[in-house]
Amino acid sequence: MNSFSSVFGFLKPYRGKMFGSFLLLIASSLMILLQPRITQWAIDFGIPSGNISHIIGYAFAIIISAILSLVVNYSSGVLLIQASQYMSYDLRNALFKRISTFSFKDFDKWRTGELIVRTNSDVNTVRMFIRMGFFMLIQSVLMLAGSLASMFMINTSMAWIMAIIMPSIVVLFFIIAKFIRPIFMKVRQALDQVNNTLQENLVGAKLVRAFSRQQEEQRKFESKNSDYYKISKKVSMLVGVMMPLLMMLGNLAVVVVLYSGGSQVADPTIQMSLGSLVAFSNYTMTAFFPLIMLGMILSFLAMAMASVKRINEILLTEPAIKDPENPLILDSLEGSIEFDHVSHRYGEGEPVLKDLTLSIDPGERLGIIGTTGSGKSSMVHLIPRFYDTASGTVKIDGHDVRDLSLDTLRGRITVALQDTQLFSGTLAYNIRFGNPDATDEQIRQAAQIACASEFIDELEDGYDHKIGERGQGLSGGQRQRLAIARAVLSDPDILILDDVTSALDTATESDIVSNLYKESRKRTTIIISQKINTIKRADRILILDQGEIVSTGTHAELLRSCKIYQDIFETQNPAAK
Ligand SMILES: Nc1ncnc2c1ncn2[C@@H]1O[C@H](COP(=O)(O)OP(=O)(O)O)[C@@H](O)[C@H]1O
Numbered sequence: 247m248n249s250f251s252s253v254f255g256f257l258k259p260y261r262g263k264m265f266g267s268f269l270l271l272i273a274s275s276l277m278i279l280l281q282p283r284i285t286q287w288a289i290d291f292g293i294p295s296g297n298i299s300h301i302i303g304y305a306f307a308i309i310i311s312a313i314l315s316l317v318v319n320y321s322s323g324v325l326l327i328q329a330s331q332y333m334s335y336d337l338r339n340a341l342f343k344r345i346s347t348f349s350f351k352d353f354d355k356w357r358t359g360e361l362i363v364r365t366n367s368d369v370n371t372v373r374m375f376i377r378m379g380f381f382m383l384i385q386s387v388l389m390l391a392g393s394l395a396s397m398f399m400i401n402t403s404m405a406w407i408m409a410i411i412m413p414s415i416v417v418l419f420f421i422i423a424k425f426i427r428p429i430f431m432k433v434r435q436a437l438d439q440v441n442n443t444l445q446e447n448l449v450g451a452k453l454v455r456a457f458s459r460q461q462e463e464q465r466k467f468e469s470k471n472s473d474y475y476k477i478s479k480k481v482s483m484l485v486g487v488m489m490p491l492l493m494m495l496g497n498l499a500v501v502v503v504l505y506s507g508g509s510q511v512a513d514p515t516i517q518m519s520l521g522s523l524v525a526f527s528n529y530t531m532t533a534f535f536p537l538i539m540l541g542m543i544l545s546f547l548a549m550a551m552a553s554v555k556r557i558n559e560i561l562l563t564e565p566a567i568k569d570p571e572n573p574l575i576l577d578s579l580e581g582s583i584e585f586d587h588v589s590h591r592y593g594e595g596e597p598v599l600k601d602l603t604l605s606i607d608p609g610e611r612l613g614i615i616g617t618t619g620s621g622k623s624s625m626v627h628l629i630p631r632f633y634d635t636a637s638g639t640v641k642i643d644g645h646d647v648r649d650l651s652l653d654t655l656r657g658r659i660t661v662a663l664q665d666t667q668l669f670s671g672t673l674a675y676n677i678r679f680g681n682p683d684a685t686d687e688q689i690r691q692a693a694q695i696a697c698a699s700e701f702i703d704e705l706e707d708g709y710d711h712k713i714g715e716r717g718q719g720l721s722g723g724q725r726q727r728l729a730i731a732r733a734v735l736s737d738p739d740i741l742i743l744d745d746v747t748s749a750l751d752t753a754t755e756s757d758i759v760s761n762l763y764k765e766s767r768k769r770t771t772i773i774i775s776q777k778i779n780t781i782k783r784a785d786r787i788l789i790l791d792q793g794e795i796v797s798t799g800t801h802a803e804l805l806r807s808c809k810i811y812q813d814i815f816e817t818q819n820p821a822a823k
């Protein structure tokens with residue numbers, strides 16, 4: 247139960263509360279166990295004496311012990327609630343922290359919906375288990391043990407009968423629980439599916455409408471939802487059958503007690519009082535109740551175990567890409583990049599980059615052009631080590647990127663990603679993401695370079711203008727300009743723009759590129775585009791096709807010598823023919 251311990255290790259800081267709760271639970275169980283005893287005394291001593299005040303005294307004792315046990319029980323619960331809440335808070339933070347270390351490759355593996363379910367519902371299941379399951383488990387064990395011990399104290403021979411009947415019921419339970427556990431796993435998986443489908447549909451809501459796929463998606467969701475419903479129903483039915491079964495077994499046990507005990511009370515040679523018989527049958531019930539609870543706890547436990555396993559999968563995921571043992575930390579980079587026989591593939595798929603060899607000088611302005619899927623993004627993602635190469639090395643300033651610290655790589659190299667990611671918040675907030683310490687003036691400058699100031703200045707609230715989740719309320723071109731501004735603001739030594747001018751008109755695009763090239767600061771700049779216009783002023787242009795470098799050269803050179811480049815140029819500039 248290795249995985250169990252690692253999640254429950256999060257309880258360690260709260261072991262004081264857990265222990266306090268445990269002590270209170272023992273006290274309350276003792277008080278509950280005392281009650282049948284007081285009843286016994288009331289019957290054996292109080293009633294025969296005929297002394298009313300005596301009998302009232304016993305009744306009072308029962309009431310007081312009941313109230314006390316309630317209060318103590320409640321306090322124990324409060325401590326547990328606190329411990330479970332603090333623990334789930336820590337656990338959620340730990341999960342978030344771990345997910346923050348995930349590399350692109352890890353995100354390829356995990357679905358967003360899954361990660362959300364695990365940080366939310368699974369953590370909640372564990373919290374509920376600690377809050378209720380743990381409580382019930384300890385109390386059940388205490389009550390069971392206490393009841394059995396009391397039975398032995400009252401009548402050994404009858405207690406032996408019970409001592410044999412009860413464990414057989416526990417064994418029966420374990421057998422049932424074994425069957426139930428996989429079903430609980432399935433409930434979880436079915437819920438995951440529902441969540442995933444929901445998530446995908448919400449994220450792709452517009453796409454679904456654009457392609458009029460609502461009905462099909464609706465059907466898909468309904469089918470997942472009904473799977474979930476069916477399997478949940480099966481579980482409730484199982485639980486529903488178990489309860490009455492147990493009650494029946496409990497009542498049968500009482501019948502056995504009354505039968506064998508009754509004959510003993512009637513037999514003058516055996517010393518068994520009526521009060522002891524009543525107490526004994528009460529203990530039979532107090533022993534059976536925990537057994538019923540144990541059944542619930544076991545299914546609860548199975549559910550919590552499933553959640554723990556899933557939480558641990560995240561906690562124990564070593565990020566695919568992490569700092570080397572002794573990372574090389576550099577304050578700044580010269581900016582040379584070298585691809586040395588680099589090949590790359592995703593998972594077990596076909597190679598998407600094939601034996602690339604290329605060296606880029608510090609301060610060089612490189613343009614990369616190629617069709618969709620030619621490997622442009624894959625190639626630049628290797629530079630800040632978003633992925634590791636399948637073979638070959640990528641070097642920066644002569645150092646293998648795998649020897650450099652991730653902070654150096656990510657801090658000194660900025661990639662404006664192809665799918666522009668914006669957050670809900672103000673425009674300033676979104677740009678400042680590139681450099682949290684930037685002044686308003688720096689933000690304005692960056693926006694100017696990215697030609698974003700043009701539209702921002704026209705807004706009534708300017709940089710304080712609020713945008714929605716994922717940049718709602720902005721056009722594609724506006725989003726791309728914000729992404730460029732953000733990248734520029736981070737002031738990297740290597741700046742990579744991955745096709746982030748696709749939604750812009752030719753004039754704006756040219757302006758942005760001029761602004762970038764005009765900047766006095768020396769930096770290596772890589773601009774990816776599918777349009778020659780964007781990259782034609784680069785020092786060198788690289789044509790990528792199916793993961794291979796087809797040709798390199800300046801715009802003029804390629805126009806002269808490269809057939810593919812000529813073709814692209816002609817389709818994009820029909821007038822120049
Ligand atoms: N995360 C990924 N997982 C699996 N395959 C991918 C992933 N990213 C890109 N690919 C595949 O790699 C190939 C190159 O893609 P990409 O580098 O995005 O090309 P480009 O940027 O030139 O359009 C494509 O076949 C694409 O489907």
Ligand SMILES: [Mg+2]
Nearest residue numbers: 622623664745
């Ligand atoms: Mg791309």
